[in-house]
Amino acid sequence: MKSISISPRPIIPLILPQLEHRYKISRLNHRLPLLHLDGAGRSLLLMASLNNHNHNHNHNHHFRHADSNASPPSSAVAKISHLKAVVLGDAPASEEDDVVLPSHDFSRQALVPSQQKYLEMYKASIENPAGFWSGIASSEFYWKQRWGDQVYSENLDVRRGNIKIEWFKGGITNVCYNCLDRNIDAGLADKIALYWESNEPGFDATLTYSQLLQRVCQLANYLKSVGVRKGDAVVVYLPMLMELPITMLACARIGAVHSVVFAGFSSESLAQRIVDCKPKVVITCNAVKRGPKTVFLKDIVDAALIDSANKGISVDVCLTYENQLALKREKTKWKEGRDIWWEDVVPKYPTSCDVEWVDAEDPLFLLYTSGSTGKPKGVLHTTGGYMVYTATTFKYAFDYKDSDVYWCTADCGWITGHSYVTYGPMLNGATVLLYEGAPSYPDPGRCWDIVDKYKVTIFYTAPTLVRSLMRDGDEYVTRYSRKSLRVLGSVGEPINPSAWRWFFNVVGGSRCPISDTWWQTETGGFMITPLPGAWPQKPGSATFPFFGVQPVIVDEKGVELDGECSGYLCVKSSWPGAFRTLYGDHERYETTYFKPFPGYYFTGDGCSRDKDGYHWLTGRVDDVINVSGHRIGTAEVESALVSHPQCAEAAVVGVEHQVKGQGIYAFVTPVEGISYSEELRKSLILTVRTQIGAFAAPDKIHWAPALPKTRSGKIMRRILRKIAARQLDELGDTSTLADPGVVEQLIKLADT
Structure with a gap:
C-alpha cells in the first residue's frame, strides 16, 4: 500500500x-x-x-x-x-473541490470509521487471506459442515497448468438457508424482506422474511415435483416482480442452478442461452408494463422455445406468472401440456421445504455476459465464496445498518441484481425495495417519490440514470424530501465528476457519501470501492480496493507499474467471489481472462492511479461497449447487422454518449446495388433489436462504401473510432491500409 x-x-x-x-x-x-x-x-x-x-x-x-x-x-x-x-454535510461540492471529507458524525458511527481501520483490515486480508476470510465465514454464516484445513487454493498462471480457484471447498452450506432461515432464527421473521412497487403508482406489496420463506418453499417444492434436481438448470425470464428473487432463492434452496436472462433480451438471445445451458424449466410471466408500454414476455419466450427446439433442445415446462396489471390470462397465448400458470399450481404446495445442502464449490448460478466474440459467455459462480463475498461487500461498502431500507435500481437479469438486490442484502437481513417500472414514469420525479414513500436510506443506481435525471432538471428532485437518504451508490460504468457532484449535491443534499463501485459480472462483488466514513472521496474515483483484492496496473508487456500511472487493470491472487469458469468452455475462460497477462486476472478495463493512490477507471480496452452499464460485444452487434440480407459488411465501435456513457456506432456496407436509405437504416436497427434486444440497437448507422482494412484484411477499428468521435486530426498513419482513400469517403459520409 x-x-x-x-x-x-x-x-x-x-x-x-x-x-x-x-x-x-x-x-x-x-x-x-x-x-x-x-x-x-x-x-x-x-x-x-x-x-x-x-x-x-x-x-x-x-x-x-x-x-x-x-x-x-x-x-x-x-x-x-x-x-x-x-x-460531508457542510456545503455543496463544487468543481473547485478535489475531495469530499467524511464528517465526524458520519465516521463516528461507520463500520469502518477511519483510514487507519481500513488499512488495518486491508493489511490483514492481504497478508493472511485464509485467516481473514475464514474468520468472517465462520462467524457470520451457517455451515452444515466446515471446510477442511485449506481455506482456498488457486492457480492464476496459465504457465503452471489449468486455472483453478477454490474457496471453502469441503464446506457444506446453502445460500437460501443463510438468506432466510438463519435470519428468521435470529429474530427477523416479522421484518420486511421485500417492498414491491408497481410500474403503476398506487400498487404495491410487501413480504416479511417468514412470508418470503414460505413463498420460496412452495416454488421449491413445485420445482422438485416436475423433476428439477440438484445441478439442473432453470432459465428465468422475469421482470422485477417479487417472483424473481423468490425464484432465485427457490433454485438455491434445492441446489438447482438458476440462469436469469434480462427480460429485455430478444427471443434469439434467450434461445441462445436455453440451448447452451439446457434447462429443465423456463419461468416467465405473461407481460410487463414498462412506463406506458406493455411488453409481451410470454410471446418472446414462445418464440425462443420454438427456436431452441429446432436446435435440438426442448423444454417441457414453461411456468408462467400472471401479471394481472399488465395482461389478463385470457389474452395470453398458450400451449397446453407445456405452459402452466404459476398461480394455479405453486400456492398448493407446502410452505416448508427441506434444504439441499451443497458444497461451497457447487454451482449457484449461471449468468451470460457479452464477450468480444459473438457468443455470450456463461459466467459460473459457485456457492460458498460468492455467499461470503457478496454479503461482506454489501455490509461494508454501504455501511449497512439493521434499520436501513435499501433500493438498488438494477434488474436481476444483471449481476448487480444477483449480488446487490437478492443475495448480498438478504444475507445481511436487509429490507430490500423492488421497483417494476421505468425510473421516469409517470414523470422524472418517480424515483424520489418512491424514496420518500418507503423512507429509503441507501440508493444504488447507474451513472446512466443519474445523467438522465440530471438532464430533466433539479426541480423533479427537490420537490421531494429525500431526507431518509444516508448513502448513495453508483454501478455499471465510471461516473463522470459532473454527474457525481449533481448526485451528491442535489439528490443527496451534500450529506450522503457515494459508494462509486467498480466490479464485474465475473468478480461477483465489489473490487474497488469507497467505504463510507473511512476515506475522503474524489468525485469520479472508485478510490481503493476492497478487502482481499490486490489490483495492479500493468503496461502492454505485463509489467506492474508503481505510483502515478495508467495502464491495464489486472488482479493478482484470487478473492472468494471470483467466478470459477465459463460454462462448458474452460479454455475460453483461460484465454480471455488469464492468458493476456499470465499470473493475473485481466479485467479488460483500463485504469489510472493518481499520486494519492486513488483509482480511476477509464473503460473497456477490448471490443466490448458499455451501454448504460450493460456490456455488449461489438461482434454480437456486427453479427446481427450482417444477418440482414441487404448488409454486406459491418463494423461496430463505441462512441461517447451524453446519457448512456457509450453509444453504439455502426459502419455498414450495403450489398452491391442497394442504395443508402432511411428505410434500410430503420430495418438494420430493427434487426439488431430483434436478435439481441432494444438496448443493443445502434445509435448511429454510418454508411460505408468500404471499410478501412490492412493488406491482410484486418479492419482498422482505431480509425473507425476516431471517425465516429469526429477526432479527424487524430487519425494517425493510414499508409498501411489497402485503400487509404476509404478514409476520406467515410469522412464525407459522416453526416448522411
Whole structure:
C-alpha cells in the first residue's frame, strides 16, 4: 500500500503554527491521518506521503487555498498533495473541490470509521487471506459442515497448468438457508424482506422474511415435483416482480442452478442461452408494463422455445406468472401440456421445504455476459465464496445498518441484481425495495417519490440514470424530501465528476457519501470501492480496493507499474467471489481472462492511479461497449447487422454518449446495388433489436462504401473510432491500409 498517501500525525504540530492564524483547525487527526482546515466556506486537505516524510524544514511547498486572498505558508515538512475539500454535510461540492471529507458524525458511527481501520483490515486480508476470510465465514454464516484445513487454493498462471480457484471447498452450506432461515432464527421473521412497487403508482406489496420463506418453499417444492434436481438448470425470464428473487432463492434452496436472462433480451438471445445451458424449466410471466408500454414476455419466450427446439433442445415446462396489471390470462397465448400458470399450481404446495445442502464449490448460478466474440459467455459462480463475498461487500461498502431500507435500481437479469438486490442484502437481513417500472414514469420525479414513500436510506443506481435525471432538471428532485437518504451508490460504468457532484449535491443534499463501485459480472462483488466514513472521496474515483483484492496496473508487456500511472487493470491472487469458469468452455475462460497477462486476472478495463493512490477507471480496452452499464460485444452487434440480407459488411465501435456513457456506432456496407436509405437504416436497427434486444440497437448507422482494412484484411477499428468521435486530426498513419482513400469517403459520409 505504499502508493496510498496519508499524513503521519507527527507532521501536524509542525504545520499548525503557520496556518492557525488563517484557518480554524478541525482536529480530526485522532480519527483520520490527515489535516483538515476550514476556511472561507471551504476546506483544505493536506495529505502527505509516509515515504517522503522527513523533518527538514527547509523545503518550500505551496498550497492551494480555499481563500484565494490568503498567502501560502512558507514551508512544511513533507511532500503535500494540495487538495481542496468540502466536508460531508457542510456545503455543496463544487468543481473547485478535489475531495469530499467524511464528517465526524458520519465516521463516528461507520463500520469502518477511519483510514487507519481500513488499512488495518486491508493489511490483514492481504497478508493472511485464509485467516481473514475464514474468520468472517465462520462467524457470520451457517455451515452444515466446515471446510477442511485449506481455506482456498488457486492457480492464476496459465504457465503452471489449468486455472483453478477454490474457496471453502469441503464446506457444506446453502445460500437460501443463510438468506432466510438463519435470519428468521435470529429474530427477523416479522421484518420486511421485500417492498414491491408497481410500474403503476398506487400498487404495491410487501413480504416479511417468514412470508418470503414460505413463498420460496412452495416454488421449491413445485420445482422438485416436475423433476428439477440438484445441478439442473432453470432459465428465468422475469421482470422485477417479487417472483424473481423468490425464484432465485427457490433454485438455491434445492441446489438447482438458476440462469436469469434480462427480460429485455430478444427471443434469439434467450434461445441462445436455453440451448447452451439446457434447462429443465423456463419461468416467465405473461407481460410487463414498462412506463406506458406493455411488453409481451410470454410471446418472446414462445418464440425462443420454438427456436431452441429446432436446435435440438426442448423444454417441457414453461411456468408462467400472471401479471394481472399488465395482461389478463385470457389474452395470453398458450400451449397446453407445456405452459402452466404459476398461480394455479405453486400456492398448493407446502410452505416448508427441506434444504439441499451443497458444497461451497457447487454451482449457484449461471449468468451470460457479452464477450468480444459473438457468443455470450456463461459466467459460473459457485456457492460458498460468492455467499461470503457478496454479503461482506454489501455490509461494508454501504455501511449497512439493521434499520436501513435499501433500493438498488438494477434488474436481476444483471449481476448487480444477483449480488446487490437478492443475495448480498438478504444475507445481511436487509429490507430490500423492488421497483417494476421505468425510473421516469409517470414523470422524472418517480424515483424520489418512491424514496420518500418507503423512507429509503441507501440508493444504488447507474451513472446512466443519474445523467438522465440530471438532464430533466433539479426541480423533479427537490420537490421531494429525500431526507431518509444516508448513502448513495453508483454501478455499471465510471461516473463522470459532473454527474457525481449533481448526485451528491442535489439528490443527496451534500450529506450522503457515494459508494462509486467498480466490479464485474465475473468478480461477483465489489473490487474497488469507497467505504463510507473511512476515506475522503474524489468525485469520479472508485478510490481503493476492497478487502482481499490486490489490483495492479500493468503496461502492454505485463509489467506492474508503481505510483502515478495508467495502464491495464489486472488482479493478482484470487478473492472468494471470483467466478470459477465459463460454462462448458474452460479454455475460453483461460484465454480471455488469464492468458493476456499470465499470473493475473485481466479485467479488460483500463485504469489510472493518481499520486494519492486513488483509482480511476477509464473503460473497456477490448471490443466490448458499455451501454448504460450493460456490456455488449461489438461482434454480437456486427453479427446481427450482417444477418440482414441487404448488409454486406459491418463494423461496430463505441462512441461517447451524453446519457448512456457509450453509444453504439455502426459502419455498414450495403450489398452491391442497394442504395443508402432511411428505410434500410430503420430495418438494420430493427434487426439488431430483434436478435439481441432494444438496448443493443445502434445509435448511429454510418454508411460505408468500404471499410478501412490492412493488406491482410484486418479492419482498422482505431480509425473507425476516431471517425465516429469526429477526432479527424487524430487519425494517425493510414499508409498501411489497402485503400487509404476509404478514409476520406467515410469522412464525407459522416453526416448522411
